[in-house]
Amino acid sequence: MAEKRHVILGAGTAGINCIRTLRQLGDTGEITLISAERPYSRMVLPYYLNQSISESHTETASARQLLAWKVKTVFGRKAASLEPGQNKLKLDNGEEVEYDDLLIATGSSAARPPIPGAEGPGIHTFWTLADAKAVNKQISPKGHTVMVGAGFIAFTCFDGVLGRSGKVTIIEVAPRILPRMVDETGARLATEWLENLGVRVLAGVRLKSLQPVDGKTRLSFEQGRGFTADTVLLATGIRTNLDWLRSNVSWVEGGGLKLNQGIVVDEYLRSSVPNVYAAGDVAETRNLVTGAQEVHAIEPTAQEHGRVVAANMAGRNVKYAGSLLMNIVSVGGLDMASFGSWDDGNAEAITGLDPRRHAYRKYLFRGERMVGAILISPSKETWLENDVGMLKGLVQAGSPLGGWKEFLRKHPFEIKKPFLAARTTAALIPRTTLGAPTPSPRA
Helix, strand or coil, X not given: CCCCEEEEEXXXXXXXXXXXXXXXXXXXXXXXXXXXXXXXXXXXXHHHHCCCCCHHHHECCCHHHHHHCCEEEEECCCEEEEEHHHCEEEECCCCEEECCEXXXXXXXXXXXXXXXXXXXXXXXXXXXXXXHHHHHHHCCCCCEEEEECCCHHHHHHHHHHHHHCCEEEEEECCCCCCCCCCCHHHHHHHHHHXXXXXXXXXXXXXXXXXXXXXXXXXXXXXXXXXXXXXXXXXXXXXXXXXXXXXXXXHHHHHHHCCECCCEECCCCCECCCCCEEECXXXXXXXXXXXXXXXXXXCHXXXXXXXXXXXXXXXXXXXXXXXXCXXXXXXXXXXXXXXXXXXXXXXXXXXXXXXXXXXXXXXXXXXXXXEEXXXXXXXXXXXXXXXXXXXXXXXXXXXXXXXXXXXXXXXXXXXXXXXXXXXXXXXXXXXXXXXXXXXXXXXX
């Protein structure tokens, strides 16, 4: 029997983890990797910006590693169309690539807001390595950097900006910062922390235009006075890289491939075309807590997706339990995390606040089951990483806490005892992707 032809579209976290896992499982099929970019980690770009790592350290799979995996690479190309009935993928240069199974892991792109001047000189996004290089050239310790947007995406690069820019201003159209990650109390703590660092925070303001003026950018607002900046970073959202598929309206609507927010997949991460898989930012999968079909554009989900797809390409028939929505960022030394249904208005909330320490906990319960959580504490608190992991585990496991729920009401900063009492680790081990921890990348 001829070896399978695996085609991986996208060299991000999902795509590279799929390739790595295929080889770890002993699959000897032909692998072709197609990507507009070479493999690198988006998560380390802030460290590249603050110059603590070089460009080479952003790589997730070197040329030597791809060669060792016997991967045929097609870099600098994008997909143009798909012919699932003929198992053919057409690229933007007209080349056709045949496959036996295909993974679509094309990721997402930064979305620029519909503001006059948003495409102008000196206006950057921070989503790709090319973006990071452009910002790196412009940002200055004597300059003023304005970040437009104060959500999770903005704060993934904030520490890098803070370390390189003389003055930083954050603008957010919502009434508070991080509106999709933490509640009002969490946002207030973060705002106070930022202001103590000398960062200007403007929430509830609407940007009207961006105009180049004498080598700088003038920001005008619908209300209030404008000002100028040396560098402007737009962090106002992302969009899935699926335009090339949505343009194939005839066969998509004819049942060739089901699209919603992303590519709709089943519990094996197969699309409505059985030999076409989707993973990462373009895959619409099950929310582990609510059961709803959603796109979770986060690194851990992409990593798990890649491994599950690889197992199924290799004939293992592995089901994906679902994705836990989570966001973890450092805001200038203040660590912030939220998990699951942290904003469930119908859940019972247990909170703990220590304003002196800038420490906050919020636990959301449905009955005895924790369905969401918020954690905020200074990074210097040595036990913090353990608390983040334990909270994630409690929400992910969904085990009834019984009387430990009342314990948390009295002792909201003591998560270890409920974590151990609920035997959380024992509950999670059987659910580990492929029955084993994800191995460390070896590039």
